Amino acid sequence: MDAIRVENLVKRYPHTLAVDHISFALAPGQILGLLGGNGAGKTTTIAMLLGLLVPSAGRITVLGHDMARDRFAALARMNFSSPYIALPARLSVYENLVVYGHLYNVPNLKRRIAELAEQFHLTTLLNRPAGELSAGQKTRVALAKALINQPELLLLDEPTASLDPDTGDYVRGVLEEYRRARGAAILLASHNMGEVERLCDNVLMLKTGRIVDRGPPAELIARYGREDMEQVFLHIARSAEL
Amino acid sequence: MIRRIWGMLYRHLAMYRRSWPRLAEIAYWPTLNMLIWGFTSSYIAQAHGAPRAVAAGALIGGVLLWEIMLRGQLGVTIGFLEEIWSRNLGHLFVSPLRPGELLGALMLVSAVRTALGLLPATIIAYLLYRYDIFAPGPVMLLFFINLLVMGWWVALGIVSLLFRYGAGAEALAWTIAFGITPLACVYYPLAALPAWLQPLAQALPAAHIFEGLRAALLTHTTDWRQFALATGLNALWAALAIGVFALEFRRARVRGALLAIGE
Numbered sequence: 099m100d101a102i103r104v105e106n107l108v109k110r111y112p113h114t115l116a117v118d119h120i121s122f123a124l125a126p127g128q129i130l131g132l133l134g135g136n137g138a139g140k141t142t143t144i145a146m147l148l149g150l151l152v153p154s155a156g157r158i159t160v161l162g163h164d165m166a167r168d169r170f171a172a173l174a175r176m177n178f179s180s181p182y183i184a185l186p187a188r189l190s191v192y193e194n195l196v197v198y199g200h201l202y203n204v205p206n207l208k209r210r211i212a213e214l215a216e217q218f219h220l221t222t223l224l225n226r227p228a229g230e231l232s233a234g235q236k237t238r239v240a241l242a243k244a245l246i247n248q249p250e251l252l253l254l255d256e257p258t259a260s261l262d263p264d265t266g267d268y269v270r271g272v273l274e275e276y277r278r279a280r281g282a283a284i285l286l287a288s289h290n291m292g293e294v295e296r297l298c299d300n301v302l303m304l305k306t307g308r309i310v311d312r313g314p315p316a317e318l319i320a321r322y323g324r325e326d327m328e329q330v331f332l333h334i335a336r337s338a339e340l
Numbered sequence: 341m342i343r344r345i346w347g348m349l350y351r352h353l354a355m356y357r358r359s360w361p362r363l364a365e366i367a368y369w370p371t372l373n374m375l376i377w378g379f380t381s382s383y384i385a386q387a388h389g390a391p392r393a394v395a396a397g398a399l400i401g402g403v404l405l406w407e408i409m410l411r412g413q414l415g416v417t418i419g420f421l422e423e424i425w426s427r428n429l430g431h432l433f434v435s436p437l438r439p440g441e442l443l444g445a446l447m448l449v450s451a452v453r454t455a456l457g458l459l460p461a462t463i464i465a466y467l468l469y470r471y472d473i474f475a476p477g478p479v480m481l482l483f484f485i486n487l488l489v490m491g492w493w494v495a496l497g498i499v500s501l502l503f504r505y506g507a508g509a510e511a512l513a514w515t516i517a518f519g520i521t522p523l524a525c526v527y528y529p530l531a532a533l534p535a536w537l538q539p540l541a542q543a544l545p546a547a548h549i550f551e552g553l554r555a556a557l558l559t560h561t562t563d564w565r566q567f568a569l570a571t572g573l574n575a576l577w578a579a580l581a582i583g584v585f586a587l588e589f590r591r592a593r594v595r596g597a598l599l600a601i602g603e
Contacts, residue, residue, distance in 0.1 A: 174436040183430035200347025
């Protein structure tokens with residue numbers, strides 16, 4: 099059973115075709131990169147996968163659940179992180195994690211929070227209001243929240259944005275280890291091509307709502323005769339034919 | 341379900357624990373209102389003698405009870421706006437929390453806020469004006485609940501407007517309930533309204549609740565007919581508000597409005 103199966107997905111707004119008949123699948127234990135420039139359809143696709151947005155056409159199945167009919171069963175087994183969505187600033191880091199622990203029905207919540215605090219170096223920050231943290235600290239808290247229910251599927255939008263190179267590298271290591279230990283599937287939207295090369299088994303290249311190419315990073319680099327994913331991205335983004 | 345509702349209740353209680361301006365705001369307006377109307381009532385009672393004193397008592401009772409509706413409504417809408425202001429709605433709506441559970445939690449928050457907000461005003465009414473809101477007996481609890489429920493369905497309507505128009509509709513959260521006040525017959529009997537306006541007022545539970553309150557205070561009787569009308573109308577309006585909320589939530593998911601509700 100795929101973690102994600104998307105068939106002929108379309109999102110049409112009155113004046114825009116944001117997502118244009120895309121299909122893909124993500125197997126358990128795999129990391130799939132969702133790449134594309136601004137307005138390519140990444141955010142819209144992720145919003146539909148999360149049930150925040152109703153597709154105009156097509157079908158989404160997450161962890162065996164049809165998102166049109168049974169999205170809450172899927173949402174309990176997945177999680178999401180984005181630096182563009184905040185956590186309540188007045189609440190302490192600990193209180194925020196308690197809230198989401200309850201929402202995701204996490205057993206042994208205190209122990210789970212202690213594990214995450216150690217994993218993301220948050221132990222000394224637990225009693226600080228979330229609004230007083232630096233951007234990098236907030237990103238680490240958001241990732242701790244995203245892992246609180248040990249999700250089988252993790253959707254990450256720019257997971258290492260605002261992190262210094264050292265912390266970014268550490269977080270990438272945590273994600274790799276989480277995928278390996280839990281067998282979790284990860285969908286990753288990122289503009290950090292080094293991160294994509296390191297983490298992703300496969301990538302989807304989106305442009306104006308369509309998938310214009312797909313494959314493992316190394317294969318795409320070879321296919322386009324480039325040195326790295328950054329150059330592949332630039333080639334696709336600037337190419338008029340694609 | 342209970343754990344998710346508790347999670348949201350915990351979120352709001354933790355926020356109030358850490359924010360004294362929010363706590364102060366809960367009690368500020370009901371207390372101020374009680375002082376203004378309380379002194380006005382005292383003046384009327386002193387100037388016009390005992391018969392008017394009873395009417396003045398009804399005025400104080402009206403102020404206290406109407407605050408239940410206003411605080412009940414604000415409790416839900418401000419709770420929802422807090423999620424918009426903190427940019428947290430995105431996280432909530434991709435968690436297993438159902439919209440109905442979110443509303444259930446906000447209603448509990450609203451009940452706690454209302455009780456805390458009215459406590460100082462109730463004490464002031466008793467100490468300064470010798471007015472005991474509980475004097476008519478347990479029937480007052482039924483009026484309280486009816487007014488709280490009315491506040492909740494008005495709030496549901498406002499939250500539906502927030503889904504439709506985004507945070508730009510925020511001002512409505514503060515003003516809509518006050519707009520209902522003339523039709524609620526809080527400070528005067530239904531008969532005081534022009535004949536053409538009376539059917540509109542009668543369509544609201546509040547008019548029946550306050551007619552019942554005046555009967556309880558002035559004649560020491562419980563008008564069960566008014567109570568039944570208020571309860572029935574509340575059920576009807578609540579069902580309508582739930583339907584509108586479900587429709588607007590679905591539309592917001594179609595339009596992508598949940599992604600940009602703070603704008």
